Amino acid sequence: MTSGPAPSSDLPAEPLVRFESVSKRFGNVAAVDRLSLDIYSNEFFALLGPSGCGKTTLLRLLAGFERPDEGRIMLGGRDIAATPPHRRPVNMMFQNYALFPHLTVAGNVAFGLRQDGLAKAAIAARVEEMLALVKLEGLGHRRPDQLSGGQRQRVALARSLAKRPQVLLLDEPMAALDRKLREQTQFELMELQARLGLTFVIVTHDQSEAMTVAHRIAVMDRGRVVQAATPAEIYERPQSRWVAEFVGDVNLIEGIVLKTDAGEAVIGDKRGRRYRVAADVAAGAQISIALRPEKIRIHAGPAPPDAPNTMRGKVCDVGYLGSVSTYKVQLDDGVVVKATVANVARTSGEILRTNDNVWLSWPPDAAIVLTA
Amino acid sequence: MRRMSVTNLVALALGLAFLYVPIAILVVYSFNASRLVTVWGGWSTRWYAALLEDRAMIDAALASLLIATVSAALATVLGAFAALALTRFRFRGRLPFAAMIYAPLVMPEVITGLSLLLLFVAIDLDRGLFTIIIAHTTLTMCFVAIVVQSRLATFDRSLEEAAMDLGCPPGRTFFAVVLPVIMPAVIAGFLLAFSLSLDDLVIASFTTGPGATTLPIRIYSEIRLGVKPEINAVCTIFIAVVAATVVAASLIEKSRGREARALLA
Numbered sequence: 241m242t243s244g245p246a247p248s249s250d251l252p253a254e255p256l257v258r259f260e261s262v263s264k265r266f267g268n269v270a271a272v273d274r275l276s277l278d279i280y281s282n283e284f285f286a287l288l289g290p291s292g293c294g295k296t297t298l299l300r301l302l303a304g305f306e307r308p309d310e311g312r313i314m315l316g317g318r319d320i321a322a323t324p325p326h327r328r329p330v331n332m333m334f335q336n337y338a339l340f341p342h343l344t345v346a347g348n349v350a351f352g353l354r355q356d357g358l359a360k361a362a363i364a365a366r367v368e369e370m371l372a373l374v375k376l377e378g379l380g381h382r383r384p385d386q387l388s389g390g391q392r393q394r395v396a397l398a399r400s401l402a403k404r405p406q407v408l409l410l411d412e413p414m415a416a417l418d419r420k421l422r423e424q425t426q427f428e429l430m431e432l433q434a435r436l437g438l439t440f441v442i443v444t445h446d447q448s449e450a451m452t453v454a455h456r457i458a459v460m461d462r463g464r465v466v467q468a469a470t471p472a473e474i475y476e477r478p479q480s481r482w483v484a485e486f487v488g489d490v491n492l493i494e495g496i497v498l499k500t501d502a503g504e505a506v507i508g509d510k511r512g513r514r515y516r517v518a519a520d521v522a523a524g525a526q527i528s529i530a531l532r533p534e535k536i537r538i539h540a541g542p543a544p545p546d547a548p549n550t551m552r553g554k555v556c557d558v559g560y561l562g563s564v565s566t567y568k569v570q571l572d573d574g575v576v577v578k579a580t581v582a583n584v585a586r587t588s589g590e591i592l593r594t595n596d597n598v599w600l601s602w603p604p605d606a607a608i609v610l611t612a
Numbered sequence: 613m614r615r616m617s618v619t620n621l622v623a624l625a626l627g628l629a630f631l632y633v634p635i636a637i638l639v640v641y642s643f644n645a646s647r648l649v650t651v652w653g654g655w656s657t658r659w660y661a662a663l664l665e666d667r668a669m670i671d672a673a674l675a676s677l678l679i680a681t682v683s684a685a686l687a688t689v690l691g692a693f694a695a696l697a698l699t700r701f702r703f704r705g706r707l708p709f710a711a712m713i714y715a716p717l718v719m720p721e722v723i724t725g726l727s728l729l730l731l732f733v734a735i736d737l738d739r740g741l742f743t744i745i746i747a748h749t750t751l752t753m754c755f756v757a758i759v760v761q762s763r764l765a766t767f768d769r770s771l772e773e774a775a776m777d778l779g780c781p782p783g784r785t786f787f788a789v790v791l792p793v794i795m796p797a798v799i800a801g802f803l804l805a806f807s808l809s810l811d812d813l814v815i816a817s818f819t820t821g822p823g824a825t826t827l828p829i830r831i832y833s834e835i836r837l838g839v840k841p842e843i844n845a846v847c848t849i850f851i852a853v854v855a856a857t858v859v860a861a862s863l864i865e866k867s868r869g870r871e872a873r874a875l876l877a
Contacts, residue, residue: 339774340771
């Protein structure tokens with residue numbers, strides 16, 4: 241994600257949306273717990289987390305359907321926590337689309353514009369424009385129940401964009417689409433966001449969706465943001481074991497820093513193995529090494545003598561996924577390490593089989609050292 | 613569509629015959645030229661003409677229509693709001709309230725009628741059109757509540773949120789989104805209440821007073837003196853009125869989509 245207009249390094253000073261230690265409790269459960277978060281203008285921002293992490297509640301707080309118990313929600317420098325939903329310059333696309341069944345497609349798209357008391361001609365022109373934007377020209381007279389799932393999704397999108405909201409909220413917008421259509425829609429959303437120059441906030445539990453569409457992602461857990469950064473940063477530099485495990489596949493090795501030397505540290509695990517990792521940590525610290533499976537190299541024969549961090553083991557499971565194969569390798573002491581290899585040749589997937597002896601290695605800069 | 617088997621066809625024919633043969637006989641005999649109800653004397657519309665002369669019958673029909681219209685309207689409003697309260701608010705005593713609203717459904721009409729009569733006597737209310745309207749509203753509002761409640765139970769709350777999100781204030785949201793979506797149920801409830809009121813003899817007899825004779829009361833009192841062919845004509849007209857109402861309601865329901873389209877064309 242290098243194309244985003246708002247990478248974390250050069251964010252504008254003033255955020256468009258700011259959550260200031262916002263809490264929302266339902267009974268005894270804090271759905272959102274003293275959460276602070278900034279979202280900037282023109283950002284495609286994703287709220288990612290497991291179900292029940294509070295991401296939908298956060299979106300509903302921004303839409304105005306929930307009132308925070310504590311904290312402030314700022315939009316363009318103004319506290320909107322007490323503003324009812326119909327007075328907020330924010331529109332939402334609902335997970336189930338929530339299309340009005342008694343209105344046509346055009347009636348649905350025009351609904352918000354009518355509330356503003358626009359002239360009929362202006363409304364009609366805007367509806368046409370919106371339908372063209374989502375490629376539904378000529379379907380304005382249909383009823384929602386005469387449309388396919390993908391078309392309904394587009395109507396919902398057109399309706400939520402018709403008023404040109406300052407922030408567009410998308411609540412799991414692609415959950416009901418099949419995979420092919422979902423991927424296509426993801427790219428269309430990105431294209432729309434860039435073209436319209438609006439701020440999009442999407443809620444999703446699908447990490448690949450968040451990584452595909454968003455400039456920045458807030459990973460949430462139990463009502464809090466555990467990390468907010470670009471997709472690459474979250475994947476390559478997770479700040480905690482929880483983030484490393486939630487986003488993507490990872491091998492975790494517990495260990496202690498034995499010694500450090502010029503940005504490189506030697507880590508010892510409890511089985512007496514030694515690892516060299518590129519990290520700035522204090523000697524004696526308890527840490528975890530997080531290793532992404534695709535950064536581990538598999539050798540069918542003994543690893544070259546200069547290869548760092550070599551381990552010997554036996555293939556115990558092969559998962560062929562087409563573009564890549566995932567190997568589970570059991571080390572001599574029983575620990576299982578996962579490694580993925582791109583199937584660059586058509587025969588790549590047939591080289592290694594279960595019970596083959598293999599050697600693994602990984603460069604010192606492949607590892608992520610986590611202290612949390 | 614699947615082809616119908618012979619068994620299904622026979623079952624359908626029997627069911628329809630069971631429902632409509634008595635009505636068909638009544639309609640046919642209303643055009644009987646003979647004064648004797650059981651003897652066919654050729655086609656004629658003389659009883660319809662005679663009906664126009666029957667001032668008492670026309671008055672009774674007008675009274676019935678008035679009572680049915682007003683009580684159905686009241687019952688629709690009250691019943692719809694009761695349904696709304698029962699589905700929307702989790703207040704204390706919701707379950708007893710829900711059970712109580714269904715009580716008139718299972719209550720024998722004689723008891724409902726008698727208890728209403730006692731009430732009107734106790735509060736010294738002069739019996740007449742007004743008391744029948746109150747009685748019919750009591751009787752029919754629970755039917756409206758049930759019909760509307762079943763529709764509201766499947767109503768998607770996110771539709772209201774979507775409306776508010778698009779700038780519609782909460783009060784207007786009810787009329788812009790909730791009411792149109794539940795409208796078929798409201799219309800069905802109104803029609804049910806209307807026909808129940810038209811149809812009612814027992815409760816009306818208890819709660820009526822001098823000068824307020826509904827059509828069922830009139831017909832019943834005439835029949836005690838023997839079945840007259842005019843009665844068949846009255847009933848045929850009534851069937852036509854009810855059928856027309858039902859057809860009109862379904863047409864209104866269908867045309868709303870076209871209206872919405874025309875609005876944006």
